[in-house]
Amino acid sequence: MYEFVRGPLALISFAIFFIGIIVRVVWYVKGLDWRLDRVAYLEKADYGIRGALKSIFHWILPLNHTTANHPIFMGATYLFHICLLTAPLLLVAHVMLIEESWGISWPTIPDTIADYMTLAVIAAGGFLFARRLVLPYVKILTTGSDFLVLFIALAPFITGFIAYHQLMGYKFWLIVHILCGEIMLIAIPFTKLSHFVLFFCSRAQIGMDYGIKRGGQKGRGVAW
Template sequence: MVAIYEFVRGPLALISFAVFFVGCIYRIIWYVKGLDWRLDRVAYSTQRSLGIKGAIRSLFHWLLPLNRTTVNHPIFMGATYLFHLCLIIAPLFLVAHVVLIEESWNISWITIPDPIPDYMAMVVIAVGVFFLLRRLTNPDVKIITDGSDYLVLAIAVAPFITGILAYHQIFDNQLMTILHILAGEIMLIAIPFTKLCHFVLFFCSRIQLGMDYGIKRGGAHGRGIAW
């Protein structure tokens, strides 16, 4: 058990971080290299300032809940914003994580006091259940759902379930800790290869559409359109 713990906490952690970072960078390079002003019909390079303006507009309105979709679907979009916020902030600023990183690589950053990430993890799980139920019941979502949707939901929520169990010392603590680290590593490795690649490609896609609207679809006219 100790050997397994040492392995997942040591080399496997390093490997998964490496896969995650290299994979994400590869995705971004692949995306940008695949852009083609003629095929996409967007003058990316010659109309740069309009493009940048459009890109910023697009990110601003969608990273913040300042868009029509949020107005039309406040519950779903609210839940989605909350889900992502908690999913990123909780693990990044959890004291235990920062300490581990500091022990391994001698770098550290600010933390959030302890009960808060715990609540955030619960929020992630609760919204995850909401997503699951919605997939199973809403006919518009059901028709477009496939196996991969359940898989990525499970991959995303698993570190939080195991995290809570480990934190509250439910079941065998060492086993839970190992499972929790593994779940986190699976998520890191899955990001570049699955739908979870929207971790970086969301930004690419939003910037691209923002540029499209900014450059071609009227960015130079009137008040401009945010999308």
């Protein structure tokens, strides 16, 4: 079982993940329409690129009014996303497996830090979960799929924590952990998790919109 999830299944899920996100981006860009969207994407590409970069920059870093207005939520989401991306990518064990399979490797972070990051992801995830149940303005928006998607994202961390610390049935939990990771990878192109790439597309688009049409050529465009 381990050999299967670590071998062919991992390969399949990576393939689905990479092809999937590429297809998502290609579809997105192909579907942009200067007339329907009313943005001169190509004619004013210079203003567009500036606006797009500005829009992404202000949100990849907490340099926006939303963070100032909602520091707790935005703080939790920044923490959630940073840890969620960094910990698995720079984990020693993951990099070793990649090196073993594909012969490439990159710097890693100490396991202790990855461990805290994992706990941060779980804690922040719990916070995101709780506010969906508690806050009326979030509750009204929440659907079952929001919980499912959050669960898909959290599962690899919860199971990873159990497996790493060998809290119980090590090999079993290791397999579950890998499976959960693979489910997440596969889910990314098909669910709201597609914001993994579509966040950048959407932010770039609105940045271009403001950069080209709504003020970018005269004022500063929107000061996010």
